[in-house]
Amino acid sequence: MDTSLIRTDITDHVATVTLDNAPVNAQSKDFMEELISVFDELNATPGVRAVVLTGNGKCFSAGADIKGRSKQAEWAPGEVYRHLRRAREVGFVIMEMNIPVIAAVNGPALGAGMGLAICSDIIVASTNAVFGLPEIDIGLMGGVRHTMRVFPVGLTRRMVLTGYRVPAEELYRRGLIEACVAPEALMPTAMDMARSMASKSPTAIRLAKRALNTVETMGLKDGYRFEQNLTVEMTHHPDSKEAMAAFLEKRPAVFGDDA
Structure with a gap:
């Protein structure tokens, strides 16, 4: 796959998709289009039976590319709606995969970054991970409906209205994610789960x-x-x-x- 912001490796029927847009894996237009393309291709790749989605560096994904959004007034007519459509499809291309997707959240998953995790089938996280919807602090909205599908109403409202960042340990205690492990154990944990899925029909x-x-x-x-x-x-x-x-x-x- 010819991509520069997303890395893909396929081994033993498991595809590892790594977000690789330093320093915080912010989701620019090109990032979103590459991610959609990668998941569409994996969905049609014989032999791929499970996907592990993770981030390179200390951050899973800090969400939207705010520097790019700050230039919104310069966008061509209609580009805002095209951008919103891309943002929707980034989540739905993961949800609509014919094969399971495990989010291995290695660090902060914020805004649209948290959306990628929420749209996966299963979330495992390192103790370095936090989950948040900081849109209230930067003049944006988003993430409410996807979050309410997985998180309790009260927690969702707290996150949306205050920008509260939930530690992975709290989400695991609440039973909202499947594992919270030391950073060095994150990928082995996710890969063990993915290989178990890949062993099935x-x-x-x-x-x-x-x-x-x-x-x-x-x-x-x-x-x-x-x-x-x-x-x-x-x-x-x-x-x-x-x-x-x-x-x-x-x-x-x-x-x-x-x-």
């Missing part, structure tokens, strides 16, 4: 991700019926027979890659 993982994304906004009965229909679809796939045979024979299952 690629078809089953994709159907499970589709179920998770779809039933979240459905009623109980409709959501359960949707899951049951996916179960029927899965039972017709060779991976289902291989998984059952491996279970009965007490051996690791061997799955082929889906295109």
Whole structure:
């Protein structure tokens, strides 16, 4: 992938996507477009079964490129709306992946940076990480709806209205992220989780991700019926027979890659 602000490595069916826009991985126009392109390509790459998203340096992502936003008055007509569309799609391209995304948050995840983590399937963080929505302090708005999908209402309101930065330890204590570990243990923790996902049937993982994304906004009965229909679809796939045979024979299952 020909990118300069996002680095990608694929090993053992796991793609590691590293935000690499020093010093704080601020999200400029080019950054957003590269990130969208990377995730679209990974979504269509055979053999990729899980993604780990992390940041280079001491910061996961400090959010929007404020220096670029300060020149908004100079933007061409319509560019504001194009920029807002890019900002939306950065989150949705992660959420809509057919494969799971683990955010390995190595440092501050602020504003749009926190949005990248929130839009991932699972968040693990180092003890250096903090999560915040500082828009109230810099004359902007954003992040409320995505945050309310994951965080409690009271905590979300505190973050939005005061700019409170939540330490990773607090989020882990509240059960809102899956791990809070020492910095040196962050990537091993994320990679162990990703490899566990990558060992499963690629078809089953994709159907499970589709179920998770779809039933979240459905009623109980409709959501359960949707899951049951996916179960029927899965039972017709060779991976289902291989998984059952491996279970009965007490051996690791061997799955082929889906295109």
